[in-house]
Amino acid sequence: MARRIAYIGEPVLTVEQVAFQCRLDPEDVVLELIEGVIIPGVTGQAESRTGAAIRQAEYEEEWPCHYASGHALDVGQATAIVSIGRILPDGSAEPLTVAHSLRNRGKESFLYFPDGRPAGELLIRYQAGIDLDAYPAVRSWLLMQAGTAHEFRETLVSGTILAELPDTMLDALLAEITVPPRF
Template sequence: MGRRIAYIGEPVLTVAEVAYQCRLEPEDVQEELISGIIIPGVTAQAEAKTGAGIRVAEYEDHWPESYRSGHALDIGQAREVLSISRLAKDGSVELLDVAYFLRVDRQESFLIFTEERPPGELLIRYTAGTDLERCPAVRTWLLMQSATAHEFRETLVSGVSLAELPGSMLDTLLAEITVPPRF
């Protein structure tokens, strides 16, 4: 699985968008709760559920020598390859200057070397993140999850019976960016 190095983009939702979705009056908005817990929480939830980058971040994949040219990057919604390095047996890293292109499909992105794939274990550093203008259903999912997280902030609710919306209905909002299983 690709390792996130750091988020580099702005959060995918604003406090105002979440407050509007939650139907909050201005005096009822708890900015720290929304910006510090709810938005990062639903972003992480969507990333875990889909295998795609939601908020723009930098990632690193480790490619064993068995991964050939044209192999998919681990995180969906890749945007740009930042560097390709070779990992030596002593643990040192050698930056490579090789010709490649990134083929971006709807759910996955494939790194294709225009000449031969460099030998050895490779470290591929890239950015990934979902364009929510192109995938408005993902924004809808994030907002719906944010409103639910705001309404039910605790892990237990006593004395109330809750019924979830069918998961299949909600999960279809993420279908266009969900990375298919690779096993």
């Protein structure tokens, strides 16, 4: 399982985009709410639902010995390999300089070693993040979720019955980048 080391890119939505989606007048915009809660919240939702990196970030994952060349990285939308290392018995990583190739196949990204996979457990560090211009439906999903998060900021709404749009309609906007389940 990959772990995010840090976000390295700008947030995927701007305050202006969210304000427009929420039909907010300039005096009604609460920057702390939009920048600190809504944008990170909907970004996290999309990343959790899809298994893809939405905001550009750096990730690290361990590859056991049985992962062969051409295995998929855990996080979709990988854009660059930062480093490859071998995990030593003491838990530290020995940097390796090996030929490698990263291939993004839409939903998943695969790491190949054309000269053969190095032996042992590997530590792969890579960057991943979506190009929203290539997947405009994802931006639509994010903005729709941001509008809902702005309107309904609490987890419980009393005295009102809420009905969600069908998951199939909303999740279809993320289908192009959703990493297939692995067992």
